[in-house]
Amino acid sequence: MTATASAPEETVVPGEIISPRRTDRYTHRLRSLRTGGWSPADRDGFPEGVRVVTESAPAERDRSLPPAPWQDFGESPFELPAVLPTQPPVEIRDFAQEVVEFPEETTSLSGLAGEPVTAIGAVPARATELSLPSARSGVVRRIARGIAWLVRTLWGIVSLTVLLAFIAAIPVVNFLALGYLLEVEGRVARSGRLRDAFPLLPLAPRLGSLVLGTWLWIVPLRLLSHLLGDIHLIQPGSRADALGHVLLLTAAGLVTIHLLLAVARGGALSCFFRPIKNVLWLRQRWLQGDYWTTAEREVGAFLAGLRLRHHFLLGLKGFVGALAWLALPTLMFAAANRTEGGPVLITLLGALLLIPVLSWVPFLQAHLAAENRLGAMFELRRVRSLYRHAPFSWLITILVTLLFALPMYLFKAAMPPRDALWLVTLVFVVSIYPVKVLTGWAYHRALRQERPSHWLWRWVCWFPTLPLLAFYIFLLHFTQFIGKYGKLTLFEHHSFLVPSPYSFLN
Template sequence: MSEPPPLPSLMPPPLPVMGKGERGDFETVRSGENRLKVEAPYVPSTADGAGLIGPPPLKMDESTGEKKGFLQKMASGMDWLFGFAALLVLVAGCSVVPVLNFLSLGYLLHVSGTIARTGRFRDGFVGVRKASVLGSIAVGMWLVVWPARLISKTWKDAELIAPGSGIAKAWHAGLVVVIVITLAHVLWACVRGGKLRHFLWPQPLRFVRWLRAPQKFGNLQSGVTDYVVSLRLPFYFWLGLRGFVGALAWLIVPVGILLAATRLPVGGSVLLSLFGGLLLLLVAIHLPFLQARFAQTDRFGALFELGEVRRLFVRAPLAFWFSLLITLLFAVPLYLLKIELTPRELAWLPSLLFVIFIFPARVLTGWAMSRATRREAPRHWFPRWVARLGIVPVALAYTLVVYFTPYLSWNGAWSLLEQHAFLVPAPLMAL
């Protein structure tokens, strides 16, 4: 007698496991032995190159190895250069504003600390793409407000020639309409991603479709929040504040002695200045690397680990010497710019030059620290002594420049507080 056919199984067939797609993350739902991966709703953000809302960007297919075209690479490179220029302007702008100057110092310290950890120069250019968005918004707003400016000038001229006339009222009404359209244009361009092309080509039909889309404001709020959080402003502020306090603890004694020497007669002033200059020379040799070590480890105590810095020095002595040379050498022109008082409305221009000089110094300091961290054995005695003998004249020349600064700077003796090699431009004067 043949066996009856098996009954059909009442269990549902196993669900297929979806691979990771191009948008969003995945949530895993476990049910028995089967696992179902469900794609979470996509929330666009500026971190992955998308706008504040809208469709996600197309990504390169890694399976086929498709490469970007030449024009895309050129556009990406131009965007990076524009972002780097915008980043320098933003850091310079923050450096002249009280309290915000801690953001500038924190960013510069983070640059050196990042390179010290990874050993790659490209990792030191932090936030370039994010700065490109802010720079594009600033330039785009400057461009699109020109019609309102021209109409405003015409309205004022008409009001001056014929106050209360119909022509003047018509120009005033037109100005109000143009201002409203300009504000809507700016907001729509920011919603789309803030790129310069978004300001030049508004795409009104897409704007109408966006108004009809559901959950548009929720996605917009999420995108703006993600972008603001990605700026890490509290992190840079806290890092800069601690770096400022630690550097001030090292500089307060030698700078205070030099400042007190300017108030004494010639005889006592010379002796006291020599003592303060010797202390400043010792501080100038070690402080840049102590700051890089602090940013590398994110420990405030690292600012005072003098023995650790000296131990790292013997592993990369020539790199330490070269980075110290650039750091102190690039600080000298910053003192020369203080010979004449800069107008308040142009105070950010010297600060831009300060940041342009300080940024490569921070990069090289982090590079020297990374080389020393990656080596376990000290170098040969010959390069060590060459670096030691080379550091002394470099630090001595910097100390002499600082000593004569009160006689050259517009701020007089108070210019001793402006230690550009270790702090942001005029940190104490700005505070």
């Protein structure tokens, strides 16, 4: 018998160093081959990459290289230990094969008679366990990225909500807040997807960082100003008063420069706590000569992402359209100033007119937001035809709209000062935002339905709407007695108009 291995197949035992006289399962199989006790099952005992050729099977001889001379190194006795080990048997793992290309000048096995041979052609499966730490680290990284995404998203939602509350408290600027809410409604109405309900979410974390970082630096200045104001009242014209005035001006100037550099560097929250690094960054940009170009490009891209003009005009259109529908019925509803006479009849007539108007205006605004046209606000026939396709969804939308509109009237019973008005408008944003999302979804559901619902089902959904609207108007009548602005409270309709139209009167 002759054992021959071609140049690319010199591997004898994968992953081990084998001495020529070592007694193991492979040398026993070689001995059985030499004695003629060979069987096809013995061939399976060798790892892949070792080819065994016998004289009795000349067809299997590898003729790529001339056969190497066979050398007999003798036999070693096979002895079992006198005392069997007490340990349980160890499972022998399989081998994971790996293809290895050998150079052409590799020496045959016959030239390594006196030296151990290292098997390179395969890697034991135990070595694959070395990749487990890297796999675990990959899972940890994915979990960390998921947590970071969740924190960033929640921070963006909170920042966006607070920012809208601040904007809604400023006269005229509050059209931006209404326009953003209508943009949310229009996006959901066109796509029907919830993820489209946060169009400014990618920019919201940066906006929140800008507001929070600026506020954290302005608060100490305000505290210092109050302290120096007390000194001025107690000791006007004294040395402490003069030094305090200089100190306040110096601190205000340094804080202003620091805030400008933090915003110019990107506005991340960390930029507001690294003044020295901001100065070094400005120096580097100034030496490179691209500061003004980079600043102009980044600021322009940021403002373009906010779409201020689009949101302002959309809010103005929604306000004008809703006011056109609500002004006359509300004016009639507010006509009564006593419990008898003709004004009472006018008030009742106004209440009857408000019932259908309040059921149409939410979906007319959704229609306007979806098409971004002021004329869409007056396409009543189109909206009524859409109602026939999804009456139950529209019933739920009207119920939620009326329910979420009531808390705002309670908070307006005693209006806070102008600098704390954002606390009231925060309630407006939190309560109206989900209403706009739900209205957009109901509008999209009506668009998606090809056939109108059965007439009986439409009437079943319409009848509960009447008592709901009547009860809401009944409660609305009493808001003029608890609101700060009296009868003007009836004209607010913050579910469809700006949240605080009379804030300039504070």
